[in-house]
Amino acid sequence: MADYFTTGMRLYLDHLVDWKELLEIRSGGAVDVDAEVGAYRTILETASAMAASFEPEARKNWAAEAELTADGGAQSPPHIRQAYDQLCEAGLISLTVSEQYGGYGLPALLNGIFLEMISRADTSLMMVVGLQTGAASDIERYASDEVKDAYLPRFTSGEVQGSMDLTEPEAGSDLGGISTRVTDLPDGRVQVDGQKIYISNGGAEIHLVLARDDDKFDESRGTTHGLSLVLVPRHLEDGSANGVKVPRLEKKMGIHGSATCEVLFEGSIGHRLGAAGEGFKAMLDLMNAARLGVASQSLGICEAAVHDAITYAHERKQFGKAIAEQPMVEVMLANMVVDSEAVRALLYRTYRLLDLNLARETALAGGDLPDAQATEMRADLDRDNARVRLLTPLCKYFATETCDQITRAAMQVFGGIGFTMDAEVAKLHADSLIMTVYEGTSEIQASFALREIGKGALGVVFTEIRSELAAMTDDPMRAELAKRVEGMAARVEESMGVMFSDISYALLRAKLLTEMVIDVIASCELLDQVGVDNSRLDIAESFIARHAIKADYLNQRIADHGDGILERNARVVAEAASQH
Ligand SMILES: Cc1cc2nc3c(=O)[nH]c(=O)nc-3n(C[C@H](O)[C@H](O)[C@H](O)COP(=O)(O)OP(=O)(O)OC[C@H]3O[C@@H](n4cnc5c(N)ncnc54)[C@H](O)[C@@H]3O)c2cc1C
Numbered sequence: 001m002a003d004y005f006t007t008g009m010r011l012y013l014d015h016l017v018d019w020k021e022l023l024e025i026r027s028g029g030a031v032d033v034d035a036e037v038g039a040y041r042t043i044l045e046t047a048s049a050m051a052a053s054f055e056p057e058a059r060k061n062w063a064a065e066a067e068l069t070a071d072g073g074a075q076s077p078p079h080i081r082q083a084y085d086q087l088c089e090a091g092l093i094s095l096t097v098s099e100q101y102g103g104y105g106l107p108a109l110l111n112g113i114f115l116e117m118i119s120r121a122d123t124s125l126m127m128v129v130g131l132q133t134g135a136a137s138d139i140e141r142y143a144s145d146e147v148k149d150a151y152l153p154r155f156t157s158g159e160v161q162g163s164m165d166l167t168e169p170e171a172g173s174d175l176g177g178i179s180t181r182v183t184d185l186p187d188g189r190v191q192v193d194g195q196k197i198y199i200s201n202g203g204a205e206i207h208l209v210l211a212r213d214d215d216k217f218d219e220s221r222g223t224t225h226g227l228s229l230v231l232v233p234r235h236l237e238d239g240s241a242n243g244v245k246v247p248r249l250e251k252k253m254g255i256h257g258s259a260t261c262e263v264l265f266e267g268s269i270g271h272r273l274g275a276a277g278e279g280f281k282a283m284l285d286l287m288n289a290a291r292l293g294v295a296s297q298s299l300g301i302c303e304a305a306v307h308d309a310i311t312y313a314h315e316r317k318q319f320g321k322a323i324a325e326q327p328m329v330e331v332m333l334a335n336m337v338v339d340s341e342a343v344r345a346l347l348y349r350t351y352r353l354l355d356l357n358l359a360r361e362t363a364l365a366g367g368d369l370p371d372a373q374a375t376e377m378r379a380d381l382d383r384d385n386a387r388v389r390l391l392t393p394l395c396k397y398f399a400t401e402t403c404d405q406i407t408r409a410a411m412q413v414f415g416g417i418g419f420t421m422d423a424e425v426a427k428l429h430a431d432s433l434i435m436t437v438y439e440g441t442s443e444i445q446a447s448f449a450l451r452e453i454g455k456g457a458l459g460v461v462f463t464e465i466r467s468e469l470a471a472m473t474d475d476p477m478r479a480e481l482a483k484r485v486e487g488m489a490a491r492v493e494e495s496m497g498v499m500f501s502d503i504s505y506a507l508l509r510a511k512l513l514t515e516m517v518i519d520v521i522a523s524c525e526l527l528d529q530v531g532v533d534n535s536r537l538d539i540a541e542s543f544i545a546r547h548a549i550k551a552d553y554l555n556q557r558i559a560d561h562g563d564g565i566l567e568r569n570a571r572v573v574a575e576a577a578s579q580h
Helices: 007-016 019-027 033-060 078-089 108-121 123-142 145-156 214-220 279-315 327-366 371-413 415-419 424-432 442-454 457-470 476-499 503-508 510-532 534-559 565-578
Strands: 162-165 181-184 190-200 206-213 227-233 244-249 260-273
Touching (some): 007 033, 007 108, 019 033, 019 327, 033 078, 033 108, 033 123, 108 279, 108 327, 123 145, 123 206, 123 227, 123 260, 123 279, 162 190, 181 214, 190 206, 206 260, 227 279, 279 424, 327 371, 327 510, 371 415, 371 457, 371 510, 415 424, 442 457, 442 510, 457 476, 476 503, 476 534
Parallel strands (some): 162 206, 181 206
Antiparallel strands (some): 181 190, 206 227, 227 260
16 A cells, blocks of 8 residues: 655655744744654554545545435535545544644644545545535634534534535626625524535535625625625524525536535525625635645645556556656656645645744734734734735645646556546546636636735745745755756746736736746745755756746746737637637
8 A cells, every 4th residue: 555644745744844933833832842743743644544545445436426415415425425434533534623622733734734645545535524624724713602612523523514605606716796695683693595506515514605795785796895704504503404405416527526516595594704794804714725725635636646657657568668667758757756746845835834824823812922022923924924825826726737737647658548447547637627727716826826926925935935045055956956946036027027017918927927936936945855855856956957947938928028919819819709
């Protein structure tokens, strides 16, 4: 059985996170760091063994569909329900929820690694587990104490699952189109009425629903103002049905075991999370966590594809030798490894910063810090929140696009059998295709990144990157690579200068700039890894060699602004449209 707890993961547990700093900020005092990290290691080792044990059934039952239930809900197929029950028995559920409610208070980085392992085994199961944790974390952050006490222990025991209900027929990428209505009731609760579509795990007991406040319904339509986030259970306290129904499931190309539901709310009673009209902020937290979750999910799929392709390429012989020995196959394999490690570098760097911010928020909320220290911490938090707001869409973009490419390359390595359902890689590729779409498409991630860059976040990120690169003087090879990354950062700034002079042009080129920025940050983090483990040098060198050239190329494409590209594109599309 493959070891799911990989070297790349262990590097962060053992070397690349300052656990002492993080845990002491979070707890406000001295912590037995070795004991905490030892407990984390045990959780991840247990998770790794369990996830690997789920893989055979998951692959065998990949095509098994989620199904509607007699009580108007939906459920995953039996193999996913069994795996979920085993995770509950092992206590590996809602891991980020605090100990007060029966969770582990696991840092986001380690929860991300956990989700990655589950996704490597069964990406549909990961949907269930990831949404369960995400919903619980948002409830812990935004609900009243009464609601937390009522629901969080049911999450940490695994009794209830969660879903995140945003999308509607007229509200996809643009959540300003939401028309599900939330109306205040005299007892402080609310009533929800409307239709949601494409809701993953929509048969869950607990729905977090983004809906428009009744009192500002007409004036706020078309905007994300006036939205509330509402916790709606399928059943009321007395066990009666709460008007939440799943009339139909989608038939999809992949993630068959994940129920993708239309969900109707008819006079459903719920509790607002956060203040009226501030639902979008609460939902943004959930969505940002979910975006990192999808990045972890994608990385898990990458790991499965890389493992399968490398194994097969060593077994399959053509022209008298293993195909892995053919340089063109070998380079595909090498690039698959390197690119998935680059995704890990960007993603874990982001999680690490997010954890630091969450710890600072906990410390500041405790109110025990001396004034000067609190002021300094708040300033650090503001600065680093800006960094996370930029890094999050970059992670979602990079991990999901890379997942698509890596699973496709794995199919190519398998040749003809890769196109058949006898090979697991075809299933992995089919699953990968949704990653670039849900939780905000790649285009939406690129436009979010552009907005954060426009607000100045890149300057903050690059200041830190440059100081890290400048300190890499220990080894001539690493120093040389650091210099190349500095050059890549300079290309980004040149491109920005061209793009931000014209907003339409900036939108046209947002994906190119996004990729350039990703390449710089991932390269720097790969070199940070080399600093603690010199055996990572080949990976860093390979990524930087390819992407330094790409930075020059993309910079030239962005500089090529003067010839009316937008107008030309419009003419090409209009001409084609006129023929249809
Ligand atoms: C299997 C599955 C599971 C899902 N799970 C959930 C869930 O659990 N909860 C939930 O709420 N939703 C869920 N969704 C919905 C998903 O998040 C949306 O499908 C997605 O956000 C895109 O919205 P849309 O389908 O309406 O596409 P559209 O918004 O119509 O986009 C169509 C195309 O136009 C592009 N586009 C749109 N606007 C812009 C712009 N401003 N700039 C550039 N390009 C743009 C998009 O990138 C895309 O390529 C799920 C969907 C699927 C298929």
